[in-house]
Amino acid sequence: MSGKGGLLHERINSMTICGDRGFNIGNFGDCTSRFMRYLCRVLCAIFLLAGCGKQSNINDDAITFCSESNPTYFNPQLDTSSTTADASAHQLYDRLLEFNPTDGRIERGLASSWLVSNDGLTYTFQLQRDVAFHQTDYFTPTRTFNADDVIFSINRWRLASHPYHEVNGGNYPYFDSLGLDKTIKDVKRINGYRVEITLYTPDSSFLANLATDFSVILSQEYAQNLLEIGTPSKIDYYPIGTGPFKFSVYKQNQYIRYIRHPDYFLPTTGAEHLIFDITPKPSLRMAKLITGECDAIAFTSQSDLAVISERDDLTLLEKPGLNIGFWAFNTSKAPFDDPKVRRALVLAVDKTSLLEAVFLGQATRAKSLIPSASWAYQSDAPELGYNPVRARELLDEAGLPDSFTMDIWAMPVQRAYNPNAMKMAQLIKSYLNEIGITLNIISYDWNIFRENLTLGMHDSVLIGWNADNGDPDNFYRPLLTCDAIPSGTNRAMWCNKDFDALVQQALLTDNFEKRKQIYKQANELLFAQMPLMPIAHAYQYQALRSDITGMEINPFGGIGFDNVERMP
């Protein structure tokens, strides 16, 4: 104790003196300036090295795309998430048929021509010759693309007995949700470059389905090799395709690298390197676009659109989207199995304010599932308005207590059809509060979110759908038919035999007017049952730097970089 006291005393003494002695230390002047010079030199060096002005382009032959999340696989057959489709469908693979991104017409892809029999049951495809597969450090192809690859790619998801069917989960959500495995009777090899597909029933959307992001063609030879080594699961993580880019490196939460496929069968003008910089935060993506760290970004925030249009160094592409954002109720759970409760919830929420607050006017109001860009759009579809009094009455009729708690799941990522699910959930929360319902808002990591949704753990969810092709069937079937429940695209877990029958009936005819009438009936059924509340059809945007050319919005699916390059 005494020692401590002594120290303290000495310190106080020294403090009192130091003021008087300050001048003594003036001799240090020389050394001060030496230090100052040293400091100046260090600072100068830092700023010289840092360089003022814009970041120099180190590699003009590379495009950096800032994506929003990790792909689940590098094979879109296994996942309907647009993150997976963006990272694989148009980069690594080709399809038999392709959509023209401008008018949605079906064009040739790996199939150079095709023939449909008069009864609509047999499709014959003539295949392109000399289409090379990727050569990478994990696989060297010995042959080019042929009929075996088509048969392998289709049979993998179609046949439960196929050696690759169960690899990596055995779940093919797109095909399962459309019931395509039950539509196809056989896939036959006529010769090396001719394949015949026969169906059980005519399906007017069949060709469109073959052109979607999910109908990619894999390499049968690679699959065979992997099977022999005993590592079949690698097929979806170390992908081999025929696409314009080949896979190089993937680092979770960080980046994906692709290198141009030198022997791509179509002429392209794109860059040599393609990099997906995985940046989950929308604000960070926007900032990186401004600093030039990204050349293009996924899912621009509505609030940033004005900023992008104002800046000269940024460009904004725009197109009406084939999508729908909705609020789905888990109809397999009480009390949401009662249409009265679902209608009450819809009546309680003012859709107009959701559109204004969340989409900032960049979307059209959704009445049914189909957007006005589709030929099947029904302009006079019935719609429930905002009526909280009637909502409360309906809840009372359904025998619900005065106060009641439910969950709403708000998806953690941005999508065109719902740019800010969290904000929307909060608005809905305040509306439901008025009719005595307490709403809990829940969110998870995107992959876990969708896994748990498929398990049906939610009460209700704010989510949506991006069409994969221009056919209206692509909305009705995956979103609300019974088959789409296990495959995880029917978020309402709603199964109605009448609805399924209508959707099926619509496919049997090629006549647009007849199909339109059937979809009208389906809309009436949805209006009465209200398994989900349609909210909005959003515009699609693509923000990019102005020196990037060749970028196009593809309303039918994933982003493609075949012809994207930097202007000199």
Next chain:
Amino acid sequence: MIKLFIRYINLMVITIFALVLLSFMLPFFFPGDLLTNISGITPQSLEQRQALEKAFALNESIFVQFQVYLSNLFAGDWGVSSVSQLNLYDEIAYAFPATLELMLYALFVATFVGIPVGFLSGLKHHNPADMGVVTFSIVGYSFPVFWLALVFITLFCLQLEWLPMSGRIDLLFEVKHITGFVFIDIILSDLNNTKEAIENAFRHAILPTLSISIVTTCLFIRFTRRSIMDVMQKGYIIAAKSRGFTQWQIFIKHSFKNALIPILPILALQISTLVTNAMIVETIFSWPGIGNWLIQAIYQQDYPAIRAGMLVVALFVLTLTITLEFITRAIDPTKDETARAAV
């Protein structure tokens, strides 16, 4: 000296044991299936579940489980991430050097700016320059690190567009992961544009380093200034002066070393603050380090990853703190005096 060494080793072993025990217990508190929490694998079949249960000795007593956990831990088998199914040891070995790197940059800046400035300011105390330094150091010390980082981004990246804002190096450079330290890796990677790569990595490092180091630098300045002011009042300095030494000689021979001794232990304590700050700043600058990695793991509810990551960070901070404390104790000539014992 040996006694001191044994005391520190003892302290370290006990604390590490407590940490390992805690990390062993974590999966029991996490929600969900215990087996998945421990192994990171969701068993697809009954056979797989049984095999996993056997591997982790889940049917045995808790002591056997702990023993299995320990032997796995030492064998480098830390399980797999429940989200990506990647080996956690590899993942941490990938992310951790990045954090270490950032921390070292900050420490370097703090030491080579903070200590000289502190000396100067202490020697010339109460003149306007010193007042300026004191004011700056108080202001700098009071900034929250994350706020500073955001201000830097707004100013230097978005407004002035001088510096990049994310990552360690532009992704256009294909730098292989060899040591995990970006500058060393660039040199080892044999790129055809090594010079540009180094410049690019340097530009990426500036803002994160500044954000972390400003707080630490300000602290270093304040400690050093206080310490040199104390030393300059000591009797032996007055004695030296009376013997006719120049101020420069006095500084080199007497005050420099003596002023450093009391501040070293305080500086060592700052290391743990530096690690935490580095982890915060990483998430803002998307620096691919352990902090960023852990935040992702938490967000993705990746329990095996959270457990391993926390254990590694805790072990690192602990080892570093105890080692530094031991060293400063060992080289401190006043260590046997009662005055030090009382502190």
